[in-house]
Amino acid sequence: MDVQQKLDVRKAFKLRIHESNGNAFEDLFCDVMRASNKDFKKVKPQGRIGDRKNDGFIQFEGKYYQVYAPQSPTGNPTSATLKLEGDLDGLIGNKKGHPQIRLIKKVN
Numbered sequence: 001m002d003v004q005q006k007l008d009v010r011k012a013f014k015l016r017i018h019e020s021n022g023n024a025f026e027d028l029f030c031d032v033m034r035a036s037n038k039d040f041k042k043v044k045p046q047g048r049i050g051d052r053k054n055d056g057f058i059q060f061e062g063k064y065y066q067v068y069a070p071q072s073p074t075g076n077p078t079s080a081t082l083k084l085e086g087d088l089d090g091l092i093g094n095k096k097g098h099p100q101i102r103l104i105k106k107v108n
Helices: 003-019 023-036 077-095
Strands: 056-058 063-065
Touching: 003 023, 023 056
Parallel strands: none
Antiparallel strands: 056 063
């Protein structure tokens, strides 16, 4: 791949990121994770219990991912932050009692 092709691919990827909202962004995240780590597994919602705040994981590494992308990125940042924190707390709560799992909560 020459320099121009690399630039074109990079631009196309950036555009896809910026145009992806909601489930489309979650799907993009999972596609990237699967391409970068063959052990990544996407979690499909299971009826009423949903995905238990776990959108994907790498079991061998004890890593669990929770992705949040609002349908409209121009919404209220405070409510988005609260939603993300609540989902992360839910993920951590669902994984308690698993000694092999390391959970790290980082909020800036």
